Amino acid sequence: MTALHTTPSEDAIIAIWQDEADAAPGNADIFRPDRVRPETIRKRIEILHAATEVFGSKGYATATLQEIAEQVGITHAGVLHHFGSKRNLLLETVRYRDVADLAAMGRRTMPTGRQMFDHLIETAFRNSERPGIVQGFEVLSGEAITDDHPALDYFKARYLNLRTELADTFRELCAEQGVTDEKKIAQASAAILAVMDGLQYQWLVEPDAVNLGEATEFAIRAIVDAVLPPKA
Structure with a gap:
């Protein structure tokens, strides 16, 4: 991609x-x-x-x-x-x-099914072309962990919504393959968001050392495969 x-x-x-x-x-x-x-x-x-x-x-x-x-x-x-x-x-x-x-x-x-994972990967490639916007998001999300920050509730709701959407997507795809593991689904949903945020930070600190789009794609596909065995 x-x-x-x-x-x-x-x-x-x-x-x-x-x-x-x-x-x-x-x-x-x-x-x-x-x-x-x-x-x-x-x-x-x-x-x-x-x-x-x-x-x-x-x-x-x-x-x-x-x-x-x-x-x-x-x-x-x-x-x-x-x-x-x-x-x-x-x-x-x-x-x-x-x-x-x-x-x-x-x-x-937001797309559903496997297209949701593709959307997140596309977003990472898009972010690699706009460091200023990514920096702004990282600064604000980092600041928001303080109790009195005006964006704290927004980021809490944002992450909750994204985890929920990812978990729903995993459940839908798991049902298609006849597998289910709620613990894995919860862990994978949180891990995808953590990987995206963490790679963005590394890329901002040292852009020549991290390919934001490719690293994000690798990580997301690895996490998805850990929950959903790749189709033959």
């Missing part, structure tokens, strides 16, 4: 936000095309790009809304007008990464 260079279109990203808002009205409402003007949505996406860079290079505590505002040519108050608070902007920034990944791959929801 080779690296992916696809840049998600704003329309594809907005379509996913629309789906999310329809399913569970909330934060995604600020991007709904039926409620927000197109130029406003474009400006909010621009702010998210700037926030990704600033939060990623400085961390949440040190980064300022003024720095983010200057990158997009608006005022501190302008950022607050769009997102309400620094905390809300942070949460939308980390959500945006996942939405952009789906949009870049032409998807609106």
Whole structure:
């Protein structure tokens, strides 16, 4: 598998936000095309790009809304007008990464079955082309382990959802092969996420020593094969 260079279109990203808002009205409402003007949505996406860079290079505590505002040519108050608070902007920034990944791959929801593992591998190859975004995610997820960090609940929910989706995928595929091992399924689901995060960190520290996409593909396929014997 080779690296992916696809840049998600704003329309594809907005379509996913629309789906999310329809399913569970909330934060995604600020991007709904039926409620927000197109130029406003474009400006909010621009702010998210700037926030990704600033939060990623400085961390949440040190980064300022003024720095983010200057990158997009608006005022501190302008950022607050769009997102309400620094905390809300942070949460939308980390959500945006996942939405952009789906949009870049032409998807609106996470795939199921073996395609889910392929999606995670594709994501790793895509990440190898955007170190700034990966660094931002690693910085924010690392900071979030502190009790008072505003993104802690988000990352808890994110990992829970991903583990659940992976476990459901394993159960579906195990049922097809007539095997089941709940302990292995739970361990494999957590291990895939741990491998992806750990390899990203190693790659950021020493990019010439780690091929992020290939190493991730090797690890995920090895974990999957440990639960699901390869088909003859």
